[in-house]
Amino acid sequence: MTAKAYVVGVGMTKFEKPETRDWQYWDMAKEAGTAALADAGVPYARVEQAAVGYCFQASTAGQRAVYELGLSGIPVYNLNNNCATGSTALMTARQFVEGGVADCVLALGFEKMSRGSLGGGSGAGDFKTSPVARHYGIMAAAHGFEMSPPTAQIFGNAAREHMERYGTTEAQLAAVGAKNHRHSANNPNAQFQDVYTVEEILAAKTVHRPLTKLQCSPTSDGAAAALVVSERFVTEHGLQDRAVEIAGQAMTTDTEESFASGSCIDAVGRPMSRAAARLAYERSGLGIEDVDVVELHDCFSVNELLTYEALGMCEEGASGKLVESGATTYGGRWVVNPSGGLISKGHPLGATGLAQAAELVWQLRGEAGARQVAGARVGLAHNIGLGGAAVVTLLRKA
Template structure:
């Protein structure tokens, strides 16, 4: 049984403490928007996977109670930065497996200002779930007094530069593109446009990454209503987007064997998730028109180009510089502005990608619309680790 996205919604992503709201307020806003977009009431929803990283246990229930008190199962999901896509994966599995005909996937985050720590809790590295990942980094590059997530991705960038000749300007080209795209997105945390030279001139977070190449902490929520075809027919729903293929992977021995930060931050996971998703959908990267991928740092967009098969190993810097990943190129990547400019509330990010792609495939993305978009790809990754690749197709 196929699963379809029937409705999506999201809040504006904002700098933490900008608005006086609680996580249940943002969840109500995004969830209500998704239900209204689908044209259904919360009483039609049979199960609810809810993703978040920084709120306490059963925060999912507290958030969903704002939508209704119907007694349906609520699942609390935490998978680091891949949390939102993991909630969607559960919703899709429930529908495809016949356990439910209408599922609401919801993700939210209320964060603190400043850089993230070494894991979702920002706690002690000795007991952190990602201690093994940072241990690989420290063995090759040492450990510096810079934000640890920026450090591990920055070190991956250094390795890519040393191995393939990737340049700082190519990394900055990714950020400049995504900031330029976000100018057309009213839900983006940042809407300022920067040239490559300005990206390079911004304060350094961890060499070679400058502040404008790093995703910010954000508050926000996003949601998607996932339904079966029989539910859509019974209720007369329109505007459906098919979940044509999806796969979630975790780390394998390849992530750690090389001692490389390129592998530790998830390129092998992403490559395998893409392979499985393409196979499930009967599609390839050549069929894709628009991509929302996990550019937590500019280098991860380059690594993901290679993992998705958009170019060969070491060719991603040149691909970014060529204009192939923006309007008028072969693909439009991160028309929303991506994590770098749209924002990155961990639990909401993966579902916000689905919202953007759904609007694109429906032709309702306004000034950032990709002409003729029929197939979209979402890529969401979290250290520790999880990678989710989802292929959406206009139904």
């Protein structure tokens, strides 16, 4: 496609522990959607389509949420792509704009979750008909299946494989958590704003060895939104100062590589992420060397390390040393997860990918306040869901 798509407005709620606030998913969706429209200075009446993502609400919850913004009769598309749902909504909106279907599309994501670990307390039998049964089968064959939360198990086992294969240390894994908790101290929208040392993170309760609680993303309530428009819309409405270009974007799903090795590292998505990054770089004409700020899917600390490698930030196996060197925080080569990431900002599944986009838009506009990355011109978002989908998005401020 030769047409371009731009994000001109973003908004999000504060991410919070489930049941903290007495609100429904449509309340949080209204808050985020209203904020995105206000950020752009565009009335809801100009929105032509809505792409709405969530995982745990009922069918047509997207309509119920959008009705809080207005009853204009526009098409509403309900999307569910596991933890990559928010970025799937953004990609859908971009495709509508680039394809000439609409000039102004709202991408909205939300989640109202339950307390406790995602999938915690479930036995192996519950996964026999699950979309991720094949992934957990890889894990069970190599490592067995225990009673700890299954997502923590598969990522924890990926961490152990990385340690055994490359010499990655528990302290390097904990350094990811320490960095992201430190970053979140400057983010008023983050679920947690506490700072921890590597030693404190290592001493926290073990969820599944070697991952401790402070290296795992929590369940969260929250919503995020982005208004995606055409170049014509930007010009006609004088939005050049608000516009951030979606310079390149790609989604990939599992291939034979995800399962052939029998490794949890591959089953949790490193091959998908690597392929999505390659395509996004090709489509944008940009590379990791052009990127200043990254929001990536650190559902567990190990996944941040795996994603460094998939994005080409370091050689395979060198990610532990990369985070330890300070290259991925302020003063380093990139600032990764200035928002605090999933580990500290929170992880309401349907909203996560759009919250990443919101953070990058603020960064590229120079509006991120105390967590601003100096001189940021190019941002990269990485969002992944088991089952599987990986979305990589490159954003650029003109």
